[in-house]
Amino acid sequence: MQKKQRVLFIGAGRMAEALFAGLLHTSKEHIAEIVVSNQRNQERLTELHEKYAVSTTTDWKQYAADVDVIVLAMPPEAHEQLLTELSPLVSNQFIVTVAAGIGPSYLESKLPKGAAVAWIMPNTAATIGKSISLYTAGSFVSKGHLEILQMLVKGIGDAQLCTEEEIHQLTAVTGSAPAFLYYFAESLIEATKRYGIDEITAKHLVIKMITGSASMLESENNPAMLREQVTTPGGATAAGLKVLYENNFMNMIQEAIEATNKKASGKTIQL
Missing domain, CATH: 1.10.3730.10 (ProC C-terminal domain-like)
Incomplete structure (x- = not known):
């Protein structure tokens, strides 16, 4: 990996915490900064900042254009509006979702043409680093993007590369x-x-x-x-x-x- 990554998490729930805690545990040398956003719960952001020394914000938009990776850790039903707001800010960022049912084909349809996207489907054991996660990538990912994707899943357990359809089935x-x-x-x-x-x-x-x-x-x-x-x-x-x-x-x-x-x-x- 050529450079240290700046990673923005949109969402501050248990799965977001599992992912960035895993990154800090297994790949800290590759991370320049982790930013965690939550619009409604400042108390949760304070808790995460104190526990992990991550940056926090209630306005993810001010960071979106300047980070390397954006992890969408929001419920599936929030993605349509979220992607509408995110799309104008996307240039070269790698967009990764961990929401059920939101595959790369959907992300690509909502983001600028050529956007690099991926989908990780962890399970509840991610919170203790024991997930068996399914993951897949979109049409425009590079070797470097795949390295980042594998770094994300490594932090929460084992993982299996799949097609988008296989993730829906499995x-x-x-x-x-x-x-x-x-x-x-x-x-x-x-x-x-x-x-x-x-x-x-x-x-x-x-x-x-x-x-x-x-x-x-x-x-x-x-x-x-x-x-x-x-x-x-x-x-x-x-x-x-x-x-x-x-x-x-x-x-x-x-x-x-x-x-x-x-x-x-x-x-x-x-x-």
């Missing part, structure tokens, strides 16, 4: 499925409490079981093999799995993914 798996896992954990906790175990102990048992199992899964990379290792034919685990098979647990998960994608496609901003 967001349910990487972005929404954590909620399915958390619901599974809730269900196990409630099942444990039915045996007279107090809630604190039940949570401890279930959470440690899930994190330990996840570590083994990451190490072995073979869920079917691990399931078979735990399952003695005709044994207790097999009896429990039989109930899941009979109730089409895998089909339920697939239907949940399909429902999520269907709902997300209805919210996707169309050209």
Whole structure:
């Protein structure tokens, strides 16, 4: 990377914080300045300035023309107006969004011709540097832009380069499925409490079981093999799995993914 980057974040929520905190942790030597904007919440800006020593502003427009990278960390529904206001200020800046449904094709349609744009789709684990993020770039990005994009995603965990269409299809798996896992954990906790175990102990048992199992899964990379290792034919685990098979647990998960994608496609901003 030839020069240190000045990065403007439009939005000061948890995802914006995860991204710039990640930059400062993993790529500080490549950063000249981080500016964080929020129009309504000065208290939030003060908190972020004190915690990370970033620059803050309630008027992002005064910085937009002079930065190298602009990260749009606003809800999808705010993008149309935001891009209308941003477009006259865009010359050579690299524009990156982290909003669901806002792909490069939409950004390019709203910004000056030739604008370099990209889309990152993180998940909630970005806040602890453990996201698996999906990302894609527009038609006019350079090698340098891709280096910046990879620097952004590196700060919040692992990442997978995708096509725009793949991100639309896979967001349910990487972005929404954590909620399915958390619901599974809730269900196990409630099942444990039915045996007279107090809630604190039940949570401890279930959470440690899930994190330990996840570590083994990451190490072995073979869920079917691990399931078979735990399952003695005709044994207790097999009896429990039989109930899941009979109730089409895998089909339920697939239907949940399909429902999520269907709902997300209805919210996707169309050209």
